[in-house]
Amino acid sequence: MKTQYYTATSIDGYLADEDNSLDWLFQFGEIEEIDGVDEDYTQFIDQVGALAMGSTTYEWIIEHENVLENPEKWPYEIPAWVFSSRELPKIDGANVHFVQGDVAPVHADMVEAADGKNVWLVGGGDLVGQFHDNDLLDEIILSVAPVTLGSGAPLLPRRITTPPLKLASVQKYDDVFAVLTYEVQ
Ligand SMILES: NC(=O)c1ccc[n+]([C@@H]2O[C@H](COP(=O)([O-])OP(=O)(O)OC[C@H]3O[C@@H](n4cnc5c(N)ncnc54)[C@H](OP(=O)(O)O)[C@@H]3O)[C@@H](O)[C@H]2O)c1
Numbered sequence: 081m082k083t084q085y086y087t088a089t090s091i092d093g094y095l096a097d098e099d100n101s102l103d104w105l106f107q108f109g110e111i112e113e114i115d116g117v118d119e120d121y122t123q124f125i126d127q128v129g130a131l132a133m134g135s136t137t138y139e140w141i142i143e144h145e146n147v148l149e150n151p152e153k154w155p156y157e158i159p160a161w162v163f164s165s166r167e168l169p170k171i172d173g174a175n176v177h178f179v180q181g182d183v184a185p186v187h188a189d190m191v192e193a194a195d196g197k198n199v200w201l202v203g204g205g206d207l208v209g210q211f212h213d214n215d216l217l218d219e220i221i222l223s224v225a226p227v228t229l230g231s232g233a234p235l236l237p238r239r240i241t242t243p244p245l246k247l248a249s250v251q252k253y254d255d256v257f258a259v260l261t262y263e264v265q
Pocket of ligand 1: 203
């Protein structure tokens with residue numbers, strides 16, 4: 081069982097631009113149409129038993145997919161943990177736990193719920209950093225899109241130098257994505 085940060089990023093390390101927009105990512109059309117990307121995601125998500133995200137990411141999904149009015153558009157069947165200090169809107173029928181504060185006890189609950197499968201940290205970067213601060217991050221899988229943003233939501237605002245991450249694999253999808261997998265040592 082691993083705790084994985086699996087995300088798309090710009091070359092210069094941003095998850096979203098300053099307006100929390102992902103238009104730069106969606107310009108590649110249906111990402112699933114790029115050869116191999118759909119299989120990559122399917123293989124990944126099949127092994128995931130629980131996921132976590134911060135409130136900005138949750139609110140982005142709700143807004144982007146109009147999920148409150150169309151709850152069936154919540155994209156995950158596996159249980160999700162959403163971190164926020166605020167009371168956020170709930171989605172009818174979605175398996176979402178709202179939590180705040182220390183990530184360690186939440187991680188323990190996620191591992192239990194995942195029942196031997198992996199834990200996915202969806203983002204954002206500081207939330208993933210909090211898991212890393214607690215030695216709870218095992219792997220980082222980045223789909224690097226061929227764009228730079230200059231500013232925005234940072235990929236992982238931490239200093240991880242010694243020991244460095246270990247580059248475990250490199251894959252190329254069309255002339256768009258480089259998928260880099262790193263192990264946290
Ligand atoms: N490129 C991709 O594939 C990808 C992946 C993931 C996300 N994104 C996008 O990237 C952006 C990420 O935004 P973001 O960096 O602001 O991150 P975020 O992690 O989604 O949201 C940050 C918020 O989460 C809450 N939070 C974090 N840790 C907490 C804790 N321990 N306890 C309580 N609340 C906590 C706080 O919100 P409160 O103010 O509610 O307390 C904080 O302001 C979003 O636009 C998202 O849609 C893109």
